[in-house]
Amino acid sequence: MEVPILKQGEILIATVQAALTDSDLLQLRRALVEKVAKARARAIIIDLTAMDVMDSFASRTMREVAHMIRLRGAETVIVGIQPDVAFAMVQLGLTMGGVTTALDLEEGLEYLHRKFRTIL
Amino acid sequence: MAQPVALDTLHATGPTTSPIRSHSELTAEVLHELVQHLRQNRTQLREEWARRITEARLLTAMTKEEIFAEATSVYDNYVEALATGTFEALQAYSRNLSERIIPRGVETHEVVGIVLLLRDVLARSLFSKYQADFTKLDRILDAYEPAANRIANTVAVGFVQERERVIRQQQEAIRELSTPVLQVRERLLILPIIGVIDPQRARQLTEQLLRGIRTNRAKVVVIDITGVAAMDASVANHLVQTVEASRLLGATVIVTGLSPEIAQTLVNIGVDLGKMNTVGDLQGGIEQAERLLGYKVIPQNEAN
């Protein structure tokens, strides 16, 4: 299942649908890394609102995406992790490492706009 | 005959040429007979039972009419269980009944008591009917006793389980009430943790906080642990988990009320305190939160 990736200014927004398999996640990672370069994006937002389960592979892949995106000079913000999912994640011992997280798309965009404003 | 003779056929009073029947066949026949008896004498046996319930001062929380109504359905279900030999319906009925009478204040010993009384009333009735024929009475009781005991067990257990469920629900409700997540300002939540934290309560605290963060769109959470009764490794772990989970929802967490002892416990379980945002007391924590949110903080003595 392909995850739709939209462009909003200098920001790419990937909105995940529920039930991503491991291959879907790897495909998303590939697509994001590719598109960031092509679109010269400064940041990506990955919206996990519809993600009903975050297991070890999913969280690791997210961290890898952020790492690879950073190597291309862009920032990653993960948004929309649901309360139940967050709770399960910490029980399992999973974290997002140093990846920035925000409550939802609106918060994520606000965070980035503030950050870019100050960089300028 | 080459076949071994089953013991119970020795009790058979018919001619020796009658076919050998299985033990369960005989039991079924006997049960059928006594169920007939119990159904035929339903009215007086039920009255007898209701009388003995009152005599034993059971079900005092219920009126006579209520006792009679319940007695009727208990009796019928009892006899039905005897007739069918299956207990699922009885189990369901027992839980149903318990759901009704527990709010009335009926207690376990009363439920056990009335079922045993019914067992006795019915047994006595069987004694008087078959007293002339001991062999027959023997067979009747052989069939009746295990079934009656199973019934008493089923009803009592059903009641206890329902009671336990109600108690669990009440405990849950109490926990909900006693774990307030307070919205003090826009985007700022305070969670004062007070008292003893067992794993269940810790879990509930975390879940409530996370839901609160989403509902209130909180960006900063102040968790005050000044009032925590005892901080051991397990509670410390829950605290760390709560902080991490809140971060996943994009909220910054400030922990206040951290005593040196608690700080030590956290360090012992491997928490990097440098990564955790801690402030001495709740007031200080709130002020820092407000700063983070962009509110201008005016110290008390400068106001006015």
Added chain:
Amino acid sequence: MEKSLGVVENEICVLIATDQDVVAARQQGRAIALQLGFSASDSTLLATAISELARNIVTYAGHGEICFRVTQNSGRPSITVTARDSGPGIASIEQAMRDGYSTSGSLGMGLPGVRRLVDEFEITSVVGRGTTVTVRKWKS
């Protein structure tokens, strides 16, 4: 592709061989939990545990199965999930159960984490024969 669901006695089993099966298994688990009236939170915990167990099967054994059994005694339902494989087995269960899950989250099979998500946890493994992990979650 049709997922094969074998029904044996009161067990429903999902064959696990691909990453799609991992998703199928956890969705099945969640569905059963929600049907029994488990809270959304508990359903997510269970689904997450199943995801990890199913993933372990694919990663370490190649294929196996995840079976669900519902018990309703004492009026309080519970779901028992059994993850079975005939893979290489675990040499040291003790080591696997030690919390080797650092914050990078990439070490080990995540079994200690799975244990935290459920109420009962049991594991048996024979090197060269396979592994069976059984977990149980009660409705709260």
